[in-house]
Amino acid sequence: MVSANGGLNQQRVAICNAVAVASLLNATLVLPKFLYSNVWKDPSQFGDIYQEDYFMRILKDDIDIVKELPPHLKPLDIEAMGTLITDADIVKEAKPDDYITSVLPLLLQNRVVHFLGFGNRLGFDPLPPHLQRLRCKCNFHALKFVLKIQKVGSLLIKRIKKYYAAPRQLDKQLLGDFAPGISPKQHNIASGPSRYLALHLRFEEDMVAYSLCDFGGGDYEKKELEAYRDVHFPLLIERLKNSKPVSPVELRKLGRCPLTPEEAALVLAALGFKPETFIYLAGSHIYGGSSRMQPFTSLYPNLVTKETLLTSSELAPFKNFSSQLAALDFIACATSDVFAMTDSGSQLSSLVSGFRTYYGDGHAPTLRPNKKRLAAILSENRTIGWNTFEDRVRKMIEEGQRVQLRGSGRSIYRQPRCPECMCRS
Numbered sequence: 001m002v003s004a005n006g007g008l009n010q011q012r013v014a015i016c017n018a019v020a021v022a023s024l025l026n027a028t029l030v031l032p033k034f035l036y037s038n039v040w041k042d043p044s045q046f047g048d049i050y051q052e053d054y055f056m057r058i059l060k061d062d063i064d065i066v067k068e069l070p071p072h073l074k075p076l077d078i079e080a081m082g083t084l085i086t087d088a089d090i091v092k093e094a095k096p097d098d099y100i101t102s103v104l105p106l107l108l109q110n111r112v113v114h115f116l117g118f119g120n121r122l123g124f125d126p127l128p129p130h131l132q133r134l135r136c137k138c139n140f141h142a143l144k145f146v147l148k149i150q151k152v153g154s155l156l157i158k159r160i161k162k163y164y165a166a167p168r169q170l171d172k173q174l175l176g177d178f179a180p181g182i183s184p185k186q187h188n189i190a191s192g193p194s195r196y197l198a199l200h201l202r203f204e205e206d207m208v209a210y211s212l213c214d215f216g217g218g219d220y221e222k223k224e225l226e227a228y229r230d231v232h233f234p235l236l237i238e239r240l241k242n243s244k245p246v247s248p249v250e251l252r253k254l255g256r257c258p259l260t261p262e263e264a265a266l267v268l269a270a271l272g273f274k275p276e277t278f279i280y281l282a283g284s285h286i287y288g289g290s291s292r293m294q295p296f297t298s299l300y301p302n303l304v305t306k307e308t309l310l311t312s313s314e315l316a317p318f319k320n321f322s323s324q325l326a327a328l329d330f331i332a333c334a335t336s337d338v339f340a341m342t343d344s345g346s347q348l349s350s351l352v353s354g355f356r357t358y359y360g361d362g363h364a365p366t367l368r369p370n371k372k373r374l375a376a377i378l379s380e381n382r383t384i385g386w387n388t389f390e391d392r393v394r395k396m397i398e399e400g401q402r403v404q405l406r407g408s409g410r411s412i413y414r415q416p417r418c419p420e421c422m423c424r425s
Contacts (some may be wrong), residue, residue: 002253013347017122023130045321084116096126108214140354156310161196174331199268199340215288278304
């Protein structure tokens, strides 16, 4: 049994890791549960987001999956038996041997183990090729959004793009039968955009507060972010008490500060995106609101979100279900013509970029700025000319787009180019 924590994307990783661990231990997997979080505040369970029967059918030749714990095991007091395994009981990026030595004996003795949390509790290397392949199969094939999410996701895409060619493999995988078809002949590019860029601008309050960076908001911003850290990041506060402080200036030089909306707009402009470009903005509320977004929207006014594209009645079934709303963002980002991220460590950006690699046939570009290099370029803003700025930004992005095989220890969900996943030989 697995009860996964976090939001949509953390839970997706936990599901696929659970599939691999079940195979490793030769155990039956109970459909994973999702823990309620005071941060995400979403009571959604597996069947509210993913198609249960489809998931079980795709993986039926690999592992046994049941929807509930069998009746003869339900009366067991798992915690009293000592088979409740929390994230404190197993190391991050654990190796197969860790499960064989510490978990398998408990499973054999008590017939059931329950992982609670299960955040990043299985490493990527070393791992037997068949388990790596199983992870790949789970993420890219077995997890399909429920029809409700596919239907509204398709509607979202249709509201952005007024003209389409034939559905791509990427569209079919994420939207199923709701993938948009070829536009009628009377439609043309003049009737609306035929392409759009999706941007995951990771500048929400949690990201800004956790970074410890300075964003020019003075004492008010400083106190506000300190208060947020006190409430939401107590472990970070404890760690800061026992470590040498790093100045905001140094953090920025090291590339540890999230890009501001203004910086993101400068990068897009340097890459040649015109002011009329249609941009879908993923994520939740940007820290600082419309005033912080003003430099971006003044340059790129055709900015849309799921909240502006869908009516209140269309959004109503998703209200108070942040993971289901995140699934709409996932669809809009993954099926976009160009996807731009501002933080490569984000789970959404990581999983979306992996999906675009796996299903994009080389025609689904992802833009990844190197924040350390960009910080060095932006530090010269008083002296650098626009042409030089353009050249350096383009070189930075081009280097991030080079086709690479998955390196040792790298996520197969983000970098599926490897013999165990998308490579044919």
